[in-house]
Amino acid sequence: MLRAEVHYWLHWVEVMGTRMVRWLSGRPVLAVFSSIFLAACSAGLDTRRVDSRIANLDGQSATALRQCMGDPHSVGQTESGEVWRYEHERVEHRNAYDLYGGTPGVIIRMPASTQRGTCSVDVTVRDDLVRSITFGGNSGSGTDRRWACLPLVENCQ
DSSP, X not given: OEEEEEOSSEEEEEETTEEEEEEOOHHHHHHHHHHHHHHHHSOOHHHHHHHHHHHHHTTOBHHHHHHHHOSOSXXXXXXXXXXXXXXXXXXXXXXXXXXXXXXXXXXXXXXXXXXXXXXXXXXXXETTEEEEEEEESSOOOGXXXXXXXXXXXXXXX
């Protein structure tokens, strides 16, 4: 559990029951928390990569789509054209590691973890052109909401 309290002159952070206190002026505290807030609101790196690569596919030929994403897992027919479905499950294992803070002697052990997500991409193709692309599945959350989709579009430019 992580708790923090900030005053103009004092700042403390409690991590898993250990409280760390630092004397700071107000401006550095404001700069640090502003940076954290802005970073939390921006899209993650994987999400930005997926979005930029998919944006380049909109309006391209179905051949270009097949070259970068491969053959679809399933093809359905709708009144607006064909819907090509691509699906992928991504699993990433992370080893345990030590996180060293600014306080001497304080080491936080981060446990090993496994991140798992599924991504499904529906691409509407009409007249041999990509008309729309939608995402679904449990592909991540927050800033990395398209994390599991990255392997599907790695070969797209």
